[in-house]
Amino acid sequence: MGLQIDTGAILANHAALAAKAPGAIAAAVVKADAYGLGAAHVAPALYASGVRQFFVALAREGRAIRPLLPPDAQINILSGHLEGEDLTGLTPVLNSPAQFFRDRAMRPGQPFAIQLDSGMNRLGMEASEWAAIRSEAMAARPAFIMSHLACADEPDHPANAAQLAAFRAMTDGCDVPRSLAATGGILLGPEYHFDMVRPGVGLYGGMPFAGARPVVQLSLRVIQTRAVASGEMVGYGATWHAARDSRIATVDAGYADGILRALSSSGVQLYAGDRGCPVVGRVSMDLITVDVTDLDTVPDRLDLICPAQPIDRLADLAGTIGYEILTSLGARYPRTWR
Ligand SMILES: *Cc1c(COP(=O)(O)O)cnc(C)c1O
Numbered sequence: 001m002g003l004q005i006d007t008g009a010i011l012a013n014h015a016a017l018a019a020k021a022p023g024a025i026a027a028a029v030v031k032a033d034a035y036g037l038g039a040a041h042v043a044p045a046l047y048a049s050g051v052r053q054f055f056v057a058l059a060r061e062g063r064a065i066r067p068l069l070p071p072d073a074q075i076n077i078l079s080g081h082l083e084g085e086d087l088t089g090l091t092p093v094l095n096s097p098a099q100f101f102r103d104r105a106m107r108p109g110q111p112f113a114i115q116l117d118s119g120m121n122r123l124g125m126e127a128s129e130w131a132a133i134r135s136e137a138m139a140a141r142p143a144f145i146m147s148h149l150a151c152a153d154e155p156d157h158p159a160n161a162a163q164l165a166a167f168r169a170m171t172d173g174c175d176v177p178r179s180l181a182a183t184g185g186i187l188l189g190p191e192y193h194f195d196m197v198r199p200g201v202g203l204y205g206g207m208p209f210a211g212a213r214p215v216v217q218l219s220l221r222v223i224q225t226r227a228v229a230s231g232e233m234v235g236y237g238a239t240w241h242a243a244r245d246s247r248i249a250t251v252d253a254g255y256a257d258g259i260l261r262a263l264s265s266s267g268v269q270l271y272a273g274d275r276g277c278p279v280v281g282r283v284s285m286d287l288i289t290v291d292v293t294d295l296d297t298v299p300d301r302l303d304l305i306c307p308a309q310p311i312d313r314l315a316d317l318a319g320t321i322g323y324e325i326l327t328s329l330g331a332r333y334p335r336t337w338r
Contacts, residue, residue, distance in 0.1 A: 152184025235281025
């Protein structure tokens with residue numbers, strides 16, 4: 001069993017997204033342990049390929065990768081400056097006037113950035129709050145000013161243009177770098193790129209970057225196979241009964257490994273090469289049962305994530321998004337990098 005991660009594909013996806021925003025610096029978002037794939041590996045690899053701007057959600061995540069990156073890597077903390085936080089060597093993205101005043105009192109002269117709310121109403125200063133502190137904040141020279149799009153994965157959504165206009169209205173005339181676009185925003189076009197783009201999911205092979213190279217392959221070991229006679233049941237709740245004499249394989253991962261229980265009875269398959277075998281019965285905590293009746297030989301391993309079943313296909317089957325599939329993949333898997 002194991003998660004195989006293609007570092008070269010992550011770097012190629014970064015380069016491809018950077019090439020779509022040629023005038024802008026291409027940062028890399030490595031929050032949530034690089035979307036579950038391992039920030040301690042991903043961030044240094046991106047640094048070696050030239051990335052200097054990194055984003056994480058929490059100061060704790062920033063402290064974890066700080067020693068792994070040379071000093072000229074800037075690690076930006078999206079949650080900003082929370083009370084009592086150690087931000088040594090990190091750049092908080094300040095989200096409210098309270099954070100701004102706390103940060104300037106505690107870290108005078110240290111780098112900071114500003115997040116404005118352009119309509120998503122999640123993080124960042126409101127236009128009125130920004131107006132009140134703008135001249136003081138600009139005098140302290142933020143590293144950049146950013147905002148975040150709520151609907152960038154829907155190119156025709158009217159919120160995109162509305163947020164763009166709101167961001168412009170709040171920041172035109174500020175002579176510091178500006179940043180609005182994540183993966184989806186990069187794909188919306190040049191007016192969304194400003195001076196820095198912040199791709200996350202696209203680096204890891206997820207939608208909305210349809211051109212991404214796949215990054216993850218997940219192979220599960222077959223522990224046991226058995227003959228199940230027509231009419232017999234398989235798994236918790238007896239939700240599946242064999243419609244014919246069948247061969248069932250049991251593999252060594254389940255929902256405790258991030259294989260969402262919602263995938264039970266969803267049509268999800270495990271792959272022997274390009275041959276799909278239906279998952280039958282419920283996904284249990286540590287095990288999944290698969291109908292391998294139609295295989296001539298049962299291999300040692302079956303793949304859950306592979307070119308035939310990429311993360312966004314799994315996400316559709318589970319009723320979620322690729323982001324949640326990636327970040328759910330547990331720390332239980334051995335990881336191999338290539
Ligand atoms: C998560 C996040 C990103 C990256 O978004 P993707 O859709 O994964 O590219 C960029 N900026 C902010 C503020 C984020 O929270």
